[in-house]
Amino acid sequence: MMKNIEYAPEKALNSGRRTIQAEAQALMDLHDRLDKNFSNAIALLLDCQGRVVVMGLGKSGHIGRKISATLASTGTPSFFVHSGEAVHGDLGMVTGRDIVIAISYSGNSNELSTVLPVVRRLGTKVIAICGHPHSDLAKLCDVFLDASIQKEACPLNLAPTTSTTVALALGDALAVTCLEARNFGESDFARSHPGGALGRRLLTYVRDVMRQGDDLPLVSPDIPLPQALKEMSLKRMGMTAVVNDNNEPVGIFTDGDLRRLIVRHGDIRHFTMHEVMSSHPKSIAPDELAVEAASLMEKNKLSHMLVVDKQGTLVGAMHMHDLMVAKVI
Structure with missing residues (x-):
């Protein structure tokens, strides 16, 4: 049963600031520990001969959809596959020419642990965005990107908040770095966004x-x-x-x-x-x-x-x- 709501303007403001500060600090921590693994992930993505397949479940799946959409709109062909659907047929969309970005904070998702060995046998390379370097996902990937955090912004330390923010930032960093490496410009962006204002300006003759x-x-x-x-x-x-x-x-x-x-x-x-x-x-x-x-x-x-x-x-x-x-x- 829902408890009585307690609302005080100043308390609400402090809560909002505390959440943003926690996530901002986690992003700065991510910034400081970014290492050669990130460069190795970029090398894989730039060398990809197929598509970048982003996989995840639950909140990680929602973040994965956003990362895939950002990659696709900035010059890196990509699509999202739900981990749960992958074990029931959607894995057929993945080929040995693709790169998989697997997202799981715990790294012990049963669905990913089932799918990734099959993916690896295809010859597909795997990039992991994960918070635990000794997890199953960390052992199954080719490149491990450390998305660990000290604590969720959620006061119960339960709801994925800071962890999903860090995963999303890592995905954006991958997309933007690939964009810059490919010299992806305004006209390229417009072709991916023909319905937007920029697309109309740069594609209408x-x-x-x-x-x-x-x-x-x-x-x-x-x-x-x-x-x-x-x-x-x-x-x-x-x-x-x-x-x-x-x-x-x-x-x-x-x-x-x-x-x-x-x-x-x-x-x-x-x-x-x-x-x-x-x-x-x-x-x-x-x-x-x-x-x-x-x-x-x-x-x-x-x-x-x-x-x-x-x-x-x-x-x-x-x-x-x-x-x-x-x-x-």
Whole structure:
């Protein structure tokens, strides 16, 4: 039966600080004892010809899932296998080309003790994240990473708290060190995170955002302005490109140009496009990043930009709103 809850703000604050301090101290202890075993683990991971298979049970399993996800998203292909499922068929996913990272604070998990001898017979190397150097896991691994702690942050010294924090930090250290060794950069990270903000910025090209074909407003220089306005209204881009017979852009006319023209002249029906267009419009290539187009448009205070290929032919156009819809900006 649940006991009566005793809550005092100052006591709660002290408890929170004590927990964080305990885990921070354990991480500093880990920092100080990191040795050549860590370097040996990195060498194994960098030489892996298959996947990094992370195994664990209970809280260690939850930490293992996070470590595997971090490895996979930073250039080290990885997946997680629950130790309990491994002994009932999932071990078939592991090959001799893989590396296993086994996580168990006690190092005496029955499931891991059953699985790892089979894994070793495949020729698979094993890295252990463990708190006891004389455990079964320590004896079965190729590289032992000491994740020992003085005490759990839990006042009962029962709930895995500090121990899971240390294991997670070791996993992050492995992932980041491999990332740096592989010169894994922003573009690589973006490919692993295409749905994120960075992915959209680094994987979205002008050709993916621009309007083209029948959606692109086009007129010739000698067309009367009223006809050009009809094209602008039909295509609803707030502008029209002005092109010559070779489909090369010679100008652009926007809603802003229209307003300024009316203010200056009132009756504008007699104008042709070559008289009112803005010559030498800014343009960008279709293979440039969309974020570069956004930067150019912002720098030049433009709402529109034409897209021109290597031959100087108009192939598309963009409105700043298109970049916003694509979540590039």
